[in-house]
Amino acid sequence: MDRLPNVLGLLVVLLVGVAATVVPDPAAPLGADAPPDRFSAARAAEHIDVVAAEPRPLASPGHTAARDYLLRELEDLGWDTTVQEGVGWFSPTDSHTRRGARLSNVVATLAGTDPTGTVVLAAHYDTVTASPGASDDGIGVGTVLETARALADGERPRNNVVVLVTDGEERGLLGAQLFTTQPPPFPGPMVVLNHEARGNAGMPLTFRISSPNADLVRILAQAPDALADSFTQTAFEALPNDTDFRRFDEAGLHGYDTAIAGGSAYYHTPLDTPDRLSRSSLQQMGDVALATALTLGATDLTALGGGTDIVATTPWGLLYYPRWMEVALTLVLAVAVAVLAVVRIRRRDASAGQIGRATGVALVAAVAAGGAAFLPWWMSQRVVPGLGSVPISEPYRTGFYQLAAVVAAVGVLTTAYVAVRRRFGAPAFAVGALVVVTLVALAALPFMGIASVLVLPALPAVLGVLVAEAIPQRSTWWRTVAVVAGLLPAALVTVPAVLASFDAGLMFGAPLAGAFVAVLFALLLPLTGPLLPDQGAVPIAVLTVFAVVGCTLLGGYINRAGATAPRQEEVFYSLDADHGEAVWASPDRPRSDWSADLLTESPAPLPDYFPWRPGTSLAHGPAPIAPLEPPRVDVLDDAQVDGGRVLQLRLSSPRGAATLGLWVEGATVREAIVDGAAVEPGADFGFLYTTENPEGIEVRLDLETTGPADEVEVRVADLSGDLAVVPGYTPPDGKVVVGPIVAVTRTVVR
Template sequence: MDTASPEAARALPRRSSVLALLALLVVGLAAVLLTSSPTPLTTDAPADVFSAGRATTHIEAVAAEPRTLGSPAHSAAREYLVGELEALGWRTSVKSGVGWYSPTDGATQRGARVHNIVALFPGTDPTGTVVLAAHYDTVRGSPGAADDGIGIGTVLESARAITAGPAPRNDVIVLLTDGEEDGLLGSQMFTQTRSPSLGPTVVLNHEARGNAGIPVTFRITDPNGTLVETLAHAPGANADSFTQFGFEVLPNDTDFKHFAAAGFHAYDTAIARGSAYYHSPLDTPDRLSHESLQQMGDATLTVARELVESDLTALDSGGEDVVTAAPWGLIHYPRWVEFVLTGLLVAAVGWLVAARIRRGEATYWTVAAATGVSAVAVGVAALAAWLPWFIAMRLAPGMASPVTSEPYRPDVYQLAAVVAAAGVLVTTYLWARTRLPAASLVVGAFVLIAFTSVIALPYVGVASVLVLPALPALAGIQIARFLTDRPPLPTLSVAVGAVPAALLLVPAVVVSFDAGLMFGAPLAGVFVAVLFSLTLVLWEAVLPSSATRVGRISVTQTAGTAVVASVLVCVLVAGYLNRDGATDPRLEHLWYALDSDRDTAIWASPDSPRSEWSRELLVDPASPLTAEFPWRDEPMAHGPAPVAPLQAPEMEVLDDTAAGGARELRLRLSSPRGANAVGLWVDSTTATVHGATVDGHRAEPADDFGFRFWAAGPEGVEVTLTLSVLEDRVGLRLIDLSDDLSVVPGYEPPTDRVVMAPTVVVSRSLRI
């Protein structure tokens, strides 16, 4: 096919196009730098401002060791936090009770005795309540300086600054929830037992999935119009409706879930960079970004101060806004505007298609083919961006965190992802240009963007990710067609039209990686593809002709080879930077299970062995270990272990009655060795559970009934079961669970490895 169409005669000058692309890259990188975090303020900062230095004092106090439910460190942290709030003059209390989580898939239920810290600063003329929320418990083995020390520090320092200012109009509550890590238990109890005196309530919830990065308000309840407008006034605030959509398709959750379900208005804000440290023993105060802490605190204090002086009864009247972040602040507009903008894009693209076909620069067939090529290119770019890290993990799995599959130093892997995606797009374009007119390829890219925007409209904010950069870019291209007789102006028009794309999409590529390489790299590849599509007119002028050859190799083959070589170099450099011994200690899971009935023990891990040390312990092939770990069905690597002298959990039968084919058991479970949690599972071949209460809280009946209960204490926990009996005796499986592997004889962790979520389980079986 002859591609030397009238479009080729009007191609932009190569030199000016190169300069335009470089300028757009500079604009995009400048936008990334402009969103960097502020300089942390020290402890001598003015009393009415947020100080990361003062907030760090609280984080260091509570994050010296893990705060697992029922542990001494957990109790000590609670006492410290209560004391600090009382010292500020807030009316502080500890609300205790049972929090419970029943998974909808019938898996093991979870509960705990939780102790929420609630402190009130009464308003002068309240219209409602502003709640500053974080959680103070941690997973096993992690001191939780980020998760959720950053939330604790933000909340306490914001509370101090509010106290130092004028008396607020609305009531303000500091809520430090308990049991978040094992099923959002504290927030569930708080919302179910909340006081009616709260009135209209807005919650600022704080979280972390890493130890650095820009704090992003990734979820806001609807109606969100007033909340978004308030957030937009905060320095360094970052929010995005697309991020909310992305988070909601993931299995993760936060206390926000219960706040929203209870009808509260709420923000959910978190940092996510540095996720290799998430839930790790290395989540320590010295590794937490003070810049991120300062930025989170600045935004929280500004939003809280505005809300405490607002009429909170008006929050329900706010509309539904779409929001996205720009270097200068938040862009937000009513939801109906997103429909209008998408309609304008569809109309403009339709006009573009008709005009190019009318001028003979394209046909319906070539536009359709180009649209298909663009769709394939986007998919392959996303795959190519994901592939370098996927391959690296297969070659050296020890580099990746067992929780987030992220290395300590991901930057060069991120560069490899961007290079791979861009390389696929350039190579695909060079290949397609030998088969389709350049004009059709440009039009096809815009058709794909418009079509995707339309099908994304049901999901708030997703269409805007494409429409906001595409409309100006399309306008720049169309204006350039009327300036062909004035050589510098067409290139300038296209470049100016693409500036919004650079401002929005280059930061989007960078922020995508906060989701981690496994999830963020493919998304970054998609954003690279969108940016490439919107600047395709410039690339068409810059890239060599498809007929160009380097020796006997075509330009397409040359480009492909260069891309593969570049990605390979990036992967090798990244692997060297993340080599064993060059970073913080690598992370491993290691669990221990003692079967007290058989007096046998095993080592186990939910992951494959990641080092010579763990391979020596986990010598047997992975298989389900439901007897040792009744809450897990997935295969686990394992191997024999020494038998530790640990007491088994105990069960006392308090009452046993039978009537009409049903049997009711009242039991007390306890852990003589003082483990953090106890658990009970009913053998479904011997009985079916029709009703159950645990520590007075109703559990969901199930054919395969089981639960884990944290912080039962020395007195244990009382359980009532109503059963239909299938055999003469009911089979029960008991466990208790702690987190100190040093109780195992001969256990010596290597100095170059850190064990995540250390677990010690002692089990026994009973038939009654």
């Protein structure tokens, strides 16, 4: 059999796929001398250098300095600037500890000439503990400030524009919640452009758009280099992250959620510094923000509430089409695959039974490919815990681990194909693999965008095979041309999708990449099938193992200690003032000799030391007693009421910790007021609250008591983040500590 047409066809498809991943150039950053009507990454970076000079957790000096800087800059630009103050609360679904804070949103307004509504440019200025937050969310702050400058320097827009830099996003989207629960600065509809980061590089993707999205997608498509994908809207829900967009969407506002996700090993760490932030990512985010804001500023926003949802994707620029078309194309794919199956059966290339059994094997192989892609990085972390970042377990240099994931998926699929080829026949397996793709697409139809990432590459590929089947057998080259033509959309869509999957991080992205590899493998079988042997599954499996191990070892080598940015540690300290005992603890196992010396005991829950994580098993070990005064509890009132008591307390931190906590045992809280704001009551009630007020907070608890003699146990704590207060503490050499906590706890019985 002449294999040359297949070889050349496969090379063409792969070259097109590679070109689709490398041809799109990142945005070229513009300098400070760029025209005033253009977004300049250099000018935006000047703002980031200032706000990310130090960490900005709530109520910290850096937090206050950043807020003051934002106010000065926006006032100097001529915007009407104010601070929106209030209290925000968040009740996690996985914990009884509510999280709250006293907040200060920065709100600046530019009145429109003939407004039909308001365009909101949003970002947040707070960070997690110990992180300068140059990307999260310095990139958002720089984007909205430079966009605000360009808007103020240009012709005033028709619609009102608001710059909203929220507070308390990291504590539970608190600032966005506060903004949506208070009267808006202007009447009429609002459209929010929210800017975020889960890393310090990569192309900004608008991964969520409010519903109905038809008009919003069309407006976004007018911006140069805008990227959006409906698939990510569903996929994002599987990640342990969220943004202020959630609160805007819940409040019924129109909006876009745009973020970068490359370089995620630096996310939420002390290494998220301005020098590590991609200027190209900043430029592209700013270009899209400014262009979209200008378009929205001239649009009749009252018309945005109509329309329907449409599907958006970016295989070669921003492509969008009606939702009904996604359904129709999926049904056409199902018909086309069914026709192909009938053709194979009628020509006696395969039987219905063979296709059915091959479908089952192909499904198992696809699942196994996703699992195999997950294994290299997962096993690497088991062997060398310090390889991955603390927040999302990502290495600094991901390339060889990504290659290992792809090789593992390809190896599993190839091994499965060769193992069953002689039993089922190549035509049966090829059809069965397409049946799997089709069934997944049909099952995904209730979730907008998922079917499209399968149908857009698969439907042309199947049609190409059907055209090839209509060409006489002797016309080998023309048959190959038909197959290759049908596979070009798959190359343009699926190969970039494999790489884009890794933006979700190796833990989540590697299995997703393995799934896309399985789709591409299924579509390529008309070309690759004749090139693969009829037997030899075991040697292929062995070769795959060696290749995967080799790539994994290379990944470990280039990420070895000292060859990259500093490795990361996660360590907490807590002092139980009642018993005069202290512990080091971590939700992670020891990552180095340094943390192993601190965390000498096996993981176990430590509710007395960490009452906000009572069920979490923590690696721990004894720690020195720090000379830290415990939180103070002043009883302002203790009144008996029908069926319970009302306790009025003042909770404060003599050592100046900004975060205060309280947990109630032996009673159900019927009503709770903290710092003047109501908190969701309930059994097992507790909260963590952050405030700049050195006098602390007042707490009013209406209790339904159940314990003996109506005794109520109140556990209190205060939290800070400087481990240097612990006697003898020595920072790890060549490493950084992520999210440090210093807690002091005590119990009050009333």
